[in-house]
Amino acid sequence: MNQKSVRLDKWLWAARFFKTRALAAAAISGGKVRVDGTRAKPARALNVGSQLQITKGALRYDVMVCALSEQRGPASQAQTLYTETEESKAQRVLQKDQQRLASLYTPRPDQRPDKQDRRRLLKHRGKG
Template sequence: MDKLRLDKWLWAARFYKTRSLASEEITKGRVLLNQQTTKPAREVSVGDRITLRKETPAMEVQVAALSGVRGPAPVARQLYQETEASSTARAQAAEQRRLAPEPALDFDAGRPTKKDRRQLQVLRGK
Protein backbone atom coordinates (compact mmCIF):
# COMPACT_ATOMS: atom_id res chain seq x y z
CA MET A 1 0.00 0.00 0.00
CA ASP A 2 1.70 3.19 -1.14
CA LYS A 3 -1.30 5.59 -1.05
CA LEU A 4 -4.33 5.99 1.20
CA ARG A 5 -7.24 8.42 1.52
CA LEU A 6 -6.51 11.35 3.85
CA ASP A 7 -9.65 10.90 5.96
CA LYS A 8 -8.97 7.20 6.39
CA TRP A 9 -5.36 7.83 7.45
CA LEU A 10 -6.41 10.48 10.00
CA TRP A 11 -8.93 8.03 11.43
CA ALA A 12 -6.37 5.18 11.55
CA ALA A 13 -3.78 7.47 13.19
CA ARG A 14 -6.39 8.30 15.87
CA PHE A 15 -6.54 12.04 15.28
CA TYR A 16 -10.33 11.78 14.87
CA LYS A 17 -12.77 9.29 16.32
CA THR A 18 -14.64 8.63 13.06
CA ARG A 19 -13.92 9.01 9.38
CA SER A 20 -16.91 11.31 9.01
CA LEU A 21 -15.46 13.68 11.64
CA ALA A 22 -12.12 13.60 9.83
CA SER A 23 -13.70 14.37 6.47
CA GLU A 24 -15.79 17.17 8.02
CA GLU A 25 -12.66 18.82 9.46
CA ILE A 26 -10.86 18.46 6.13
CA THR A 27 -13.78 20.05 4.32
CA LYS A 28 -13.79 22.97 6.79
CA GLY A 29 -10.13 23.61 5.98
CA ARG A 30 -8.75 22.68 9.40
CA VAL A 31 -6.49 20.00 7.95
CA LEU A 32 -3.80 20.97 5.44
CA LEU A 33 -1.85 18.54 3.29
CA ASN A 34 1.54 19.91 2.26
CA GLN A 35 0.38 23.42 3.25
CA GLN A 36 -2.69 23.29 0.96
CA THR A 37 -6.35 22.77 1.64
CA THR A 38 -7.63 19.56 0.20
CA LYS A 39 -10.53 17.13 -0.05
CA PRO A 40 -11.08 14.05 2.11
CA ALA A 41 -10.47 11.68 -0.81
CA ARG A 42 -7.00 13.09 -1.53
CA GLU A 43 -4.38 10.38 -1.37
CA VAL A 44 -1.63 10.54 1.24
CA SER A 45 1.77 8.94 0.81
CA VAL A 46 4.75 8.46 3.11
CA GLY A 47 6.67 11.72 3.60
CA ASP A 48 3.70 14.09 3.23
CA ARG A 49 3.25 16.85 5.82
CA ILE A 50 -0.13 17.24 7.46
CA THR A 51 -1.07 20.29 9.53
CA LEU A 52 -3.89 19.80 12.04
CA ARG A 53 -5.48 22.97 13.40
CA LYS A 54 -7.31 21.18 16.16
CA GLU A 55 -5.68 22.97 19.09
CA THR A 56 -4.31 26.49 19.59
CA PRO A 57 -0.83 25.86 18.19
CA ALA A 58 -1.34 23.83 15.03
CA MET A 59 0.17 20.34 15.09
CA GLU A 60 2.33 19.48 12.11
CA VAL A 61 3.15 15.84 11.46
CA GLN A 62 4.98 13.93 8.78
CA VAL A 63 3.47 10.69 7.51
CA ALA A 64 5.80 7.82 8.47
CA ALA A 65 3.63 4.85 7.49
CA LEU A 66 0.22 4.04 6.04
CA SER A 67 -2.49 1.90 7.57
CA GLY A 68 -6.10 1.46 6.56
CA VAL A 69 -7.15 -0.11 9.86
CA ARG A 70 -7.56 1.58 13.22
CA GLY A 71 -5.34 -0.15 15.73
CA PRO A 72 -4.26 0.51 19.31
CA ALA A 73 -2.80 3.90 20.21
CA PRO A 74 0.87 2.78 20.38
CA VAL A 75 0.59 1.35 16.86
CA ALA A 76 -1.22 4.46 15.60
CA ARG A 77 1.57 6.64 17.04
CA GLN A 78 4.03 4.91 14.70
CA LEU A 79 2.09 6.13 11.64
CA TYR A 80 3.36 9.71 12.04
CA GLN A 81 6.17 11.77 13.47
CA GLU A 82 5.59 15.26 14.82
CA THR A 83 7.97 17.89 13.49
CA GLU A 84 10.45 19.50 15.87
CA ALA A 85 9.01 23.01 15.40
CA SER A 86 5.50 21.76 16.12
CA SER A 87 6.46 19.91 19.31
CA THR A 88 8.43 22.94 20.55
CA ALA A 89 5.50 25.30 19.91
CA ARG A 90 3.06 22.97 21.66
CA ALA A 91 5.39 22.62 24.67
CA GLN A 92 5.75 26.42 24.94
CA ALA A 93 1.96 26.87 24.74
CA ALA A 94 1.45 24.26 27.47
CA GLU A 95 4.01 26.02 29.67
CA GLN A 96 2.30 29.39 29.15
CA ARG A 97 -1.06 27.87 30.08
CA ARG A 98 0.49 26.34 33.19
CA LEU A 99 2.02 29.65 34.30
CA ALA A 100 -1.05 31.76 33.50
CA PRO A 101 -2.92 33.07 36.54
CA GLU A 102 -6.17 31.43 37.51
CA PRO A 103 -9.03 33.59 36.14
CA ALA A 104 -11.20 32.97 39.19
CA LEU A 105 -8.60 34.59 41.48
CA ASP A 106 -9.63 38.01 40.14
CA PHE A 107 -12.87 37.81 42.10
CA ASP A 108 -12.30 38.41 45.81
CA ALA A 109 -15.77 37.70 47.09
CA GLY A 110 -16.96 35.23 44.46
CA ARG A 111 -20.58 35.18 43.38
CA PRO A 112 -22.90 37.73 44.93
CA THR A 113 -25.06 36.42 47.75
CA LYS A 114 -28.78 36.96 47.98
CA LYS A 115 -28.15 39.96 50.22
CA ASP A 116 -25.65 41.40 47.71
CA ARG A 117 -28.16 41.01 44.88
CA ARG A 118 -30.81 42.83 46.87
CA GLN A 119 -28.40 45.70 47.54
CA LEU A 120 -27.55 45.88 43.83
CA GLN A 121 -31.24 46.04 42.99
CA VAL A 122 -31.72 48.91 45.44
CA LEU A 123 -28.77 50.77 43.91
CA ARG A 124 -30.12 50.25 40.40
CA GLY A 125 -33.53 51.52 41.48
CA LYS A 126 -35.53 48.37 40.93
Protein backbone atom coordinates in the same frame (compact mmCIF):
# COMPACT_ATOMS: atom_id res chain seq x y z
CA MET B 1 0.29 -1.44 5.77
CA ASN B 2 1.99 -1.95 2.41
CA GLN B 3 -0.47 0.19 0.44
CA LYS B 4 0.54 2.90 -2.02
CA SER B 5 -2.04 5.46 -0.92
CA VAL B 6 -4.95 5.86 1.47
CA ARG B 7 -7.72 8.43 1.92
CA LEU B 8 -6.70 11.38 4.07
CA ASP B 9 -9.71 11.14 6.40
CA LYS B 10 -9.13 7.41 6.95
CA TRP B 11 -5.46 7.96 7.74
CA LEU B 12 -6.18 10.77 10.24
CA TRP B 13 -8.71 8.50 11.95
CA ALA B 14 -6.30 5.53 11.98
CA ALA B 15 -3.47 7.73 13.32
CA ARG B 16 -5.81 8.82 16.14
CA PHE B 17 -5.82 12.53 15.43
CA PHE B 18 -9.64 12.39 15.38
CA LYS B 19 -12.09 10.04 17.10
CA THR B 20 -14.28 9.50 14.04
CA ARG B 21 -13.87 9.74 10.29
CA ALA B 22 -16.73 12.24 10.23
CA LEU B 23 -14.79 14.57 12.56
CA ALA B 24 -11.68 14.11 10.42
CA ALA B 25 -13.62 14.89 7.24
CA ALA B 26 -15.19 17.98 8.83
CA ALA B 27 -11.77 19.27 9.90
CA ILE B 28 -10.33 18.67 6.43
CA SER B 29 -13.26 20.40 4.73
CA GLY B 30 -12.96 23.29 7.18
CA GLY B 31 -9.34 23.91 6.18
CA LYS B 32 -7.84 22.66 9.46
CA VAL B 33 -5.67 20.08 7.67
CA ARG B 34 -3.15 20.92 4.95
CA VAL B 35 -1.21 18.42 2.84
CA ASP B 36 2.16 19.64 1.59
CA GLY B 37 1.07 23.23 2.32
CA THR B 38 -2.20 23.17 0.37
CA ARG B 39 -5.82 22.63 1.39
CA ALA B 40 -7.16 19.16 0.70
CA LYS B 41 -10.42 17.26 0.48
CA PRO B 42 -11.26 14.22 2.64
CA ALA B 43 -10.84 11.79 -0.28
CA ARG B 44 -7.33 13.04 -1.14
CA ALA B 45 -4.88 10.18 -1.67
CA LEU B 46 -2.16 10.31 0.98
CA ASN B 47 1.29 8.85 0.31
CA VAL B 48 4.29 8.08 2.50
CA GLY B 49 6.47 11.17 2.88
CA SER B 50 3.63 13.70 2.73
CA GLN B 51 3.83 16.66 5.11
CA LEU B 52 0.66 17.42 7.10
CA GLN B 53 -0.27 20.49 9.12
CA ILE B 54 -3.12 19.64 11.50
CA THR B 55 -4.81 22.32 13.61
CA LYS B 56 -6.90 21.15 16.56
CA GLY B 57 -8.19 24.00 18.66
CA ALA B 58 -5.23 26.17 19.60
CA LEU B 59 -2.70 23.38 18.96
CA ARG B 60 -0.96 22.74 15.66
CA TYR B 61 0.79 19.53 14.64
CA ASP B 62 3.37 19.38 11.83
CA VAL B 63 3.84 15.72 10.93
CA MET B 64 5.37 13.62 8.18
CA VAL B 65 3.59 10.43 7.08
CA CYS B 66 5.83 7.38 7.68
CA ALA B 67 3.35 4.56 7.07
CA LEU B 68 -0.18 4.07 5.77
CA SER B 69 -3.10 2.32 7.40
CA GLU B 70 -6.86 2.23 6.89
CA GLN B 71 -7.51 0.37 10.13
CA ARG B 72 -7.57 1.98 13.54
CA GLY B 73 -5.33 0.13 15.94
CA PRO B 74 -3.90 0.74 19.40
CA ALA B 75 -2.28 4.08 20.18
CA SER B 76 1.20 2.54 20.13
CA GLN B 77 0.63 1.38 16.55
CA ALA B 78 -0.89 4.74 15.55
CA GLN B 79 2.25 6.59 16.69
CA THR B 80 4.33 4.60 14.21
CA LEU B 81 2.32 6.02 11.29
CA TYR B 82 3.90 9.50 11.57
CA THR B 83 6.77 11.53 12.96
CA GLU B 84 6.23 14.99 14.39
CA THR B 85 8.77 17.73 13.80
CA GLU B 86 10.78 19.04 16.75
CA GLU B 87 9.55 22.60 16.15
CA SER B 88 5.95 21.39 16.34
CA LYS B 89 6.58 19.60 19.64
CA ALA B 90 8.33 22.63 21.13
CA GLN B 91 5.56 24.98 19.98
CA ARG B 92 2.85 22.78 21.55
CA VAL B 93 4.74 22.59 24.86
CA LEU B 94 5.11 26.38 24.84
CA GLN B 95 1.39 26.88 24.14
CA LYS B 96 0.40 24.49 26.94
CA ASP B 97 2.70 26.30 29.37
CA GLN B 98 1.18 29.65 28.37
CA GLN B 99 -2.34 28.28 28.91
CA ARG B 100 -1.33 26.92 32.31
CA LEU B 101 0.14 30.28 33.35
CA ALA B 102 -2.91 32.17 32.08
CA SER B 103 -5.20 29.94 34.15
CA LEU B 104 -3.22 30.82 37.30
CA TYR B 105 -4.13 34.50 36.91
CA THR B 106 -7.80 33.89 36.16
CA PRO B 107 -9.83 35.21 39.10
CA ARG B 108 -11.92 32.56 40.81
CA PRO B 109 -14.34 33.19 43.68
CA ASP B 110 -13.77 31.44 47.01
CA GLN B 111 -17.33 30.14 47.11
CA ARG B 112 -20.49 29.90 45.06
CA PRO B 113 -22.60 33.06 44.88
CA ASP B 114 -25.52 33.15 47.29
CA LYS B 115 -29.01 34.32 46.36
CA GLN B 116 -28.18 38.01 46.81
CA ASP B 117 -24.97 37.72 44.76
CA ARG B 118 -26.78 35.88 41.96
CA ARG B 119 -29.40 38.64 41.75
CA ARG B 120 -26.65 41.27 41.66
CA LEU B 121 -24.91 39.38 38.85
CA LEU B 122 -28.12 39.07 36.84
CA LYS B 123 -28.85 42.77 37.29
CA HIS B 124 -25.30 43.65 36.24
CA ARG B 125 -25.61 41.53 33.09
CA GLY B 126 -28.90 43.21 32.24
CA LYS B 127 -31.02 40.08 32.56
CA GLY B 128 -32.84 40.85 35.75
